[in-house]
Amino acid sequence: xxxxxxxxxxxASQPEPKRADLHALHALMKQMLPKGxxxxxxxxxxxxxxxxxxxxxxxxxxxxxxxxxxKEFFQVGISANATGISVYILGISDKTYLAKTYSDRIGKAKxxxxxxxxxxxxxxxxxxxxxxxxxxxxxxxxA
Numbered sequence: 001x002x003x004x005x006x007x008x009x010x011x012a013s014q015p016e017p018k019r020a021d022l023h024a025l026h027a028l029m030k031q032m033l034p035k036g037x038x039x040x041x042x043x044x045x046x047x048x049x050x051x052x053x054x055x056x057x058x059x060x061x062x063x064x065x066x067x068x069x070x071k072e073f074f075q076v077g078i079s080a081n082a083t084g085i086s087v088y089i090l091g092i093s094d095k096t097y098l099a100k101t102y103s104d105r106i107g108k109a110k111x112x113x114x115x116x117x118x119x120x121x122x123x124x125x126x127x128x129x130x131x132x133x134x135x136x137x138x139x140x141x142x143a
Contacts, residue, residue: 006040007056014080021085021121022056025078029058032133036060039074053086055079061091061140075140076133084119089132091140102132 011022029036039057043050057074064070077088089098095113103111106128109118116132118124 002038003040003056004038006042007038010040010042010054010056011080017120017122018080018085022078022080024121025085025087026056028130029056029076029078029133032130033059033075033137037074039077041077053079053081055088059137059140063091075137081117084117085121087116087129087133089114089116089136092136093139097135098132101135102128106132 007026008023011019011026014022030038036059037057039055041052041055041057043052043054045051055077056079057077059075061073061075062070063073073090075089075091077086077090079086079088092098092114098113098116099111102116103109105125106116107118107124109116109124111117116124116129
């Protein structure tokens with residue numbers, strides 16, 4: 001099954017209004033990254049044990065580790081959690097940037113080094129979320 005189909009199936013399994021918010025974020029990500037790769041991580045480790053919430057990912061970046069190894073990974077992730085939705089913006093080297101730049105403007109959300117967590121889209125300023133995502137996409141763009 002294609003990653004996008006898996007993501008949409010997972011979104012459809014969520015209760016409203018979270019389901020509609022996830023679909024709206026998916027559409028936004030496809031608009032922001034029209035040719036971007038779509039990923040789906042079901043949140044299980046190699047043994048099948050659930051270790052995290054399922055996450056839809058968008059875009060492509062190459063992570064470089066200190067040992068010289070590399071790994072392809074998504075730039076932005078969207079995940080439903082027990083209290084709402086998390087948007088992961090990965091690849092930003094300054095882990096204080098998101099909180100310093102967007103916390104005061106985004107609305108009712110918790111902003112950390114790479115995550116913006118909120119209950120519902122109606123609780124946040126969507127244009128500020130878009131701005132944060134665009135920044136993250138540029139900061140993690142594959143050269």
